[in-house]
Amino acid sequence: MSALPDSNDTNSSGTAATNAAPLPDAPEMPQAPVEERPAHNISGGLGLLIAVLGPLLGIGVLLAGVAVGFDPGDRPALGIPLIVIGALLAIASLFAWNGVKMVAPGEARVIQLFGRYVGTLRTDGLRWVNPLTSSTKISTRIRNHETAVIKVNDAGGSPIEIAAVIVWQVEDTAQATFAVDDYEEFVTTQTETALRHIATNYPYESAGDLSLRDNAESITDQLSAEVEARVGAAGVKVIESRFTHLAYAPEIAAAMLQRQQAGAIIAARREIVEGACGMVESAVARITAQDFVELDEERKAAMVSNLLVVLCGDRTPQPVLNAGSLYQ
Secondary structure: OOOOHHHHHHHOOOOOOOOOOOOOOOOOOOOOOOOOOEEOOHHHHHHOOOOHHHHHHHHHHHHHHHOOOOOOOOOOOHHHHHHHHHHHHHHHHHHHHHHHEEEEEOEEEEEEEOOEEEEEEEOOOOEOOOOOOOEEEEEEEOOOEEOOOEEEEEOOOOOOEEEEEEEEEOOOOOHHOOOOHHHHHHHHHHOOOOHHHHHHHOOOOOOOOOOOOHHHHHHHHHHHHHHHHHHHHOOEEEEEEEEEEEEEEHHHHHHHHHHHHHHHHHHHHHHHHHHHHHHHHHHHHHHHHHOOOOOOOOOOOHHHHHHHHHHHHHOOOOOOOOOOOOOO
């Protein structure tokens, strides 16, 4: 039996009365070395046409040179120049294949020329770029990262278990490629770091103040802001975050459950006593106002005691029949 509401209860917490302010010790990441810009390109259909027809044209010129021959006779020899031109044309056309790039929806191509960033292809379909360049495929789709369940101490020092899911997307492909070694691993590490930081700054539960259990929506907004501050240098945008697991650590879960149960019992008893007192007061006032039976103070006290026992007891009362008079 758990001492904590499940993830559905956590995610459906009401909005806090006040929004959580950004933490003063949020990290400041270094400036990214490059920013994304579009790469120079032409229609992939034109480039594909050049890459297909070029070798055929080159082979045709080469065969024409062979047919002309090498004997100059009365005219300059044309065979050797035609063969050379045909061979170069065929090789250049085949090399042009390297410039044909296919970009799928939700993907981009980061283009480099001899190690220098020259731009990014985001237009889906066939595109043709400088054949001397190289390209790196990078996904721009929306992705989820769910952290493992980690154990931390909350602001009050109690050990808790917490996990979250972050919805993120690559916004700047150049920064994601060149600012960090591996942007996916970077997002994973920084998300867990931010989650630990947030969890240690708030108590699991608190009366009046922000707490992880009661104000999950406000605190996850702050988690999103901190994660975005950490991964912004890698060109990543955080869309939202949510807690997927929140519970006391097993070693104190039983004790915390007993405390919660005791609090619930006390609150229920308080409601019962308040309701019973109101009913008894109403009954005594009505009997006194209608004056259909006369009760002295001692009998009123006895009636109040009996009514409170009946109304506040946790078992069904057993009636006792009085076979004598009112006073015996």
